[in-house]
Amino acid sequence: MMPESDRFYFQTAMRQRLDRLAGVDLGAHADILGANRSGNALMIPFFGSIHRVSADGIMDAHGDPPTPAVGSLLLDYVLRAPIRPPAADAWITFREFSGAGPLMGYFTGNTNKLIESNFAGAVDALQAACAGLGGRTIDSAPGFDLCLQLAVLPRVSIRLRFNVRDENFPAQCTLLFRKSAETYLTLKSMAVAGTWLAGKLAKPDGR
Known part of the structure; x- marks a missing residue:
């Protein structure tokens, strides 16, 4: 469950x-955002689920509002739209973004470690959940048991690299973003994307 301080932050950010x-x-x-226009x-x-974003509010495909964290992320994406898309650049970990330090404990505990604990010996289950x-x-990370790419938003993706637990090493999960993701999202929003993904993989039915 999201701490009350974070809930208040995202509620305030979404209103603003x-x-x-x-x-x-x-x-x-x-x-520029890879979005479709529908009226205003x-x-x-x-993550593949269509959301309607306008000054009147945000609704998902069922007509329900998203969580304040996801709503804030979607608004962040729209408001930070660049004049032109940045060139494709390197994939980096969250830690490598400038200013990520204060968010690292929250991010690691609610992304990498959560995925490792839920899928330590279940690479097929992780692959199915991501699918x-x-x-x-994708085949871009020799030395890993699984490497996948997921579209967070049309211009922002995450790569997930995973090794299952064996007799010598614990499970290992790494999430990467393009360096250019910071053009479209704040670090807070990138952290939301990572934690939402980890939580959804752990409980795909939402329970």
Whole structure:
């Protein structure tokens, strides 16, 4: 469960960002964000689930509002839209982003360690859970039992590298973002993406 201080932060951030969205030409942002326009709203997939984002609020495909953390992330993505997409660059860990230090304990405990504990000896189950979120297996990390890529948003992806537990070593999970992800999202929002993914993999039915 999210600490009350974090819940308050994201509720406040979402309200502030919705206020700022009222002055934004969303249509001008659609192509740069890889989103579709629907009236005065943008239709943006978050891990494959379409969300309607407008100054009136945010709704998922069922007409329900997202959590404040996810809502804040989606608004962050829209408000930070660059003039043009940055060039593809290196994949790096969350720790390697400038300023990530204060968030590292929260991020590691709620992403890498959570995935390691839930899938220590179950690489097939992890692969299936990721596939349910649109994850695809890629062959880009020799030495790992599994490497997958998942689209967080149209312009932001996560790579998940995983080794199962064996008699000599514990399970190991690493999450990576493109360095350019910081163009589209704050570090707080990147942390939300990682923790949402880990939580969804652990409890895909939401219970």
